[in-house]
Amino acid sequence: MTPAALETAALALPGSELSIKWGADKVYCVGGKMFAATDLDGGHFSLKVSDIAFEVLTETGRAKPAPYAARFKWVMFEDLAALDDAEVADLLANARRLVAEKLPKKQRAALGLTA
Template sequence: MTPAQLEKAALALPGAEVSIKWGADRCYTVGGKMFAATDPSGGHFSMKMTDIAYEALTQTGRAQPAPYAARFKWVMFENLSALDEAEVKAWLKTAHGLVAEKLTRKQRAELGL
């Protein structure tokens, strides 16, 4: 998956936005809360996962616990271009949903969720 494909897929989700944080990292948010992020080159890619997906991906070595965010069940992939586009899109949808469900009712209504 390319960084452009990632951005297109992330921004296609309801209420999703992109912002630049920590110098140049592209962070994908819903209601101001991050659900995915990538470095400027699009090499490293991190995102929120379900508990089960987090365990499966980190235990099999497909991903590693994300620095500073592993306790929140975030994983980091070393190479975005090596990931399957359909799989990443499914993960993005899940990550977006996990974060969106924690927003207040008012925030979800404002975002059309």
């Protein structure tokens, strides 16, 4: 997947926003909460995953526990270009859903989210 395709897929998700944080990272958020991030040149890609996906991805070596965020079940892929577009789109949708589910009901409604 290319960095441009990642950005397009992430921003196509309902309620998603993009911001630049820490000077050099593109961060995708829903309701002000992060669900995915990449460096500006798009090499590394990190996102929130379920408990089961965290175990599978890290134990098989497909991804590493994300620095500073592994305790929140975030993983990091070292090479975005090596990932399949459809798989990344699915991972992004699940990451956004996991984060959106934790938002207050009123905030989800204001963003037009049902889940």
